[in-house]
Amino acid sequence: MKDAELREQLAHLRVLERAAAVTNDAATLEEAATAFLAELCGWAGLPAGHLYLTAPPGNVLLPSSAWYVQDPDRFAAFRAVVEATPLGAGEGLAGRVLQTGRPGWVVDAHLDPVWSPGASVLDGRPRSAFAAPVLVGADVAAVLVVVTPHADDRSDLVADLVADLVIAAAPSVARAVERARLRAALDHAEMRYGALAEGSPDAVVILDGQGLVRSSNGGAGRMFGHVPADLAGQPLAVLLAGRDGEAAPLAECRDRPLTGVRPDGLEFPIELTLCGWETADGEQAYVGVLRDVSERHAAEQARRTFEHQLAQRVLHDPLTALPNRALLHDRLEHAVARAQRRGSQVAVVSVDLDRFKSVNDSYGHQLGDQLLTAVAARLNAVLRSDDTLARVGGDEFAVLCEDVGDAEEALGHAQRIVEALQGPFAAGGRDVAVDATVGVALSTSATADSGQLLRDAEAAIAQSRQRGRGSPALYEESMRADASERLSVERDLRLAIRDGQLELFYQPIVDLESFAVHGVEALVRWEHPVRGLVLPLDFIPLAEESGLIVPLGRWVLETACLQGAAWQRQLHRSEPLRVSVNVSARQFQHGAWTDDVAHALLVSGLDPAALVLEITESSLMEDTATTMARLAELRALGVSIAIDDFGTGYSSLGYLRQFPVDVLKVDKSFIDGVAEGPHDSALARAVIKLAATLGLDAVAEGVSSRKQMAALRRLRCRYAQGYYFSRPQPLDTLNALLARRVLVGEGLDEVASG
Secondary structure, three states, X not given: OOHHHHHHHHHHHHHHHHHHHHHHHOOOHHHHHHHHXXXXXXXXXXXXXXXXEEEOOOOEEEEEEEEEEOOOOOOHHHHHHHHOOOEEOOOHHHHHHHHHOOOEEEOOHHHOOOOOOOOOHHHHOOOOEEEEEEXXXXXXXEEEXXXXXXXXXXXXXXXXXXXXHHHHHHHHHHHHHHHHHHHHHHHHHHHHHHHHHOOXXXXXXXXXXXXXXXXXXXHHHHHHOOOHHHHOOOEHHHHEOOOOOOOOOHHXXXXXXXXXXXXXXXXXXXXXXXXXXXXXXXXXXXXEEEEEOHHHHHHHHHHHHHHHHHHHHHHXXXXXXXEOHHHHHHHHHHHHHHHHHHOOEEEEEEEEEEOHHHHHHHHOHHHHHHHHHHHHHHHHHHOOOOXXXXXXXXXXXXXXXXXXXXXXXXXXXXXXXXXXXXXXXXXXXXXXXXXXXXXXXXXXXXXXXXXXXXXXXXXXXXXXXXXXXXXXXXXXXXXXXXXXXXXXXXXXXXXXXHHOOEEEEEEEEEEOOOXXXXXXXXXEEEEEOOOEEEOHHHHHHHHHHHOOHHHHHHHHHHHHHXXXXXXXXXXXXXXXXXXXXXXXXHHHHOOOHHHHHHHHHHHHOOOHHXXXXXXXXXXXXXXXXXXXXXXXXXXXXXXXXXXXXXXXXXXXXXXXXXXXXXXXXXXXXXXXXXXXXXOOOHHHHHHHHHHHHOOOEEEEOOOOOHHHHHHHHHOOOOEEOOOXXXXXXXXXXXXXXXXXXXXOOOOHHHHHHO
C-alpha cells in the first residue's frame, strides 16, 4: 500500500473515531447528528448533509433540524425544499433507502424527483448525492443524506470513503436515535400519566433514576399539602416521615409500609406503587402512585378489634368476662402438661351455688346476673394471681390452681372459696344470701385428660352436698362410678318422664274422729324396665339437682288433678276427696309454678278446694318475700297450702302467722314418741296445739301403731296417715279402700267403740 493511501486510511479511521465520540457525547439526537455531519462533511469536503427521521408507523421520513451546509446562502433553496417535503417510502433517494434498507446513490441530484423542481436547487451545479440507513435493530430509524461536490462522484476514492464513513458511523447515530426515542417516550408518558392522573385521588409523581420528582399531579398536592411546582426536583423522601428529606433509594420504598407526612407534621399511612423502565444508556425513570391507606388501616384495625371481641365472646363468659368452659379446658390442658414436666400437681375446685335458681326465679334474671357478677368479684379477691377462675355453667364456677403441693393444700384453697361466699351479697338493692357446694380434684403423675380432671371435681360436688353446706369434698376414685351411675339414672329419668314409666301411688289421710278417708297424698313411683322399682330416695334428689324436678313435678300435679277430678265425679261425697301433692323447693321458686297449678286445675276440672299443695318448712323460709307473694298467688286460685315436715326446719312463728297456710303436717320424728309418755310426746303436743291456736288443721305423719293413733286422738289431732292405716297404694287397690269409706286398722274397732 502506497504511503498516500495509508495516510488516507489512517485519516479515515481518525474521522470515524471523532464522529463516534461527538455522536456519543451529544445530549440530543439533533446535536449528535449535527456534530457527526460536521465531522464527516468537513473532512471529506462535502458541501451539505442532512438527517431524515422515520415517523411512525415507519413508512414516512420527516426532515430534522440536523444539517451541515458549507455555504448557507448557496444552499438555502435546497434546504428549504428538503425541510418542506416529507418523503414516503420509495420517494426520491432517501425514500428508496427507507424502502430497501440499503445505501443508495444518485448520479445527478437534479434528476431526483424531490429535488429537481426549480433551477436554484443545488445552486444549479451538477452534484451527486449519497444516502445510508440508520438501523435500530432491523428497522430504519433514520436516513443520512450527503451531497458531493461533483456529479457522479462514485468512482472517486473520496466518494467510496464517504460511503464507508456514513455506513460505519450509522450505529453511533442509531444509538442517538434510540436515546431520543426513549426521551420522547418519557416525555410522552409524563404527559399521558399527568393527564390521566389529574382526575385521580391518588398522588402520581414522575421520578428520575435518583428518585427526584420531575412532575406531580394535583392529587399529590392535595394529599401532601405541597404545590406541585415546589415538588419538582425534590427527592421522593420529602414526602415520607422519618426521612428528614434525605433521598432514600427507591428500592427501600418498594413493597414496604410507608408513612406520609405533610408540612404541618401530620402523618398518615401510604402505599407506593412504582412502574419503571430503563433507557438505552442505562438510566431509570419511574411513575410512582402513592395512595392514602388510612381508611384501609382503620378498617383493618376494626377487623382486628372485631376478631378480638369475637374471640372474647367465644372464650369468655359475656356476663362476668371470666374464661368459659372452653378456655378453662385449654388452660387446664397446658397446666397439666406443665405439672407433669415439673413433677407438681394441679387442683380444680368446682363451685356450685345453692339456691341460685330460686333467687333467679323469684327476683328476675337481672338481679340474678348482678348476683353472679358479685360472686365472681368475691371469688377473684381470694384467689392467687396465677389461679384461673372460670364460669362453666349458669350457677357453676371452677378454679384452676397450679403448683399445689398435696390434697391438704387443695382443700385449703377450696375452704377459702367457701368462706368467701359466706355472708349476703348486695344485688338489686337487696341483701341476697347463697351458699356453695364445692368439690375438689387433684391431678396425679398419671393424669393426662384435663377434661376428666374437671369432671372429677364436679363429681365430688355430690359428696360435698351429702356432707352438708360448707364442707368441700376431695374426689376419690369411687366417686367416678357413683357419678357415672347418677348420669345413667338422670338419662333414664328423662326417658321415664317422656315415655310414661312413672306411676302415682296414693296414701290415705284418715279423719281420726270418723276413721273415714279424708284425703290422699300422691307419691310418685318409677318402675324401670331394667332396674325394676326405683325408690324415690334414689331419684328425687337427682331430679332436684338436675332440674328434672320441674317437669317431673308438673307431671305429678297434672296426673293427680285428673285423678282427683275423676274421684270427684265417681264418689259423690258431700265434700270432695282432698288430693295432696308435694312441691319441692325448686318447683315452688320456679317463676311459672303458679301458672302450672292453674293449668292443671283448668284441664282436669278439679275443684281447687280439693287440691292441697304440700311445701316443706325449709322451702318456705328460703326467701320469705317471694314465699309471701307465691302463697298469695296460689291461695287466689282457691287451693290449700300445707307445711310439710313441720318442726324440723327453722321457721319463725311470726312468719307462720303471716303465711296463708291451712295445714301443719307433724313430722314422723315427733310421732314416733307420742305414745311413750309426756316427755316424748311434748313436741307433738306443742305442734298440734299450735295448729289449733292458729286455726289450722294438723295431720300426723308416719303413724305406725294403734297406741300412736290413740294418743293422737287424745291430743285432739284431727287427721293422720301412716302404715297403720295403709301403705301407699296403686290406683286399683286404693279405689277398693275408698269404696269401704272407713279404714279399720289393728284394734281400730275397739278404739272407735271406746
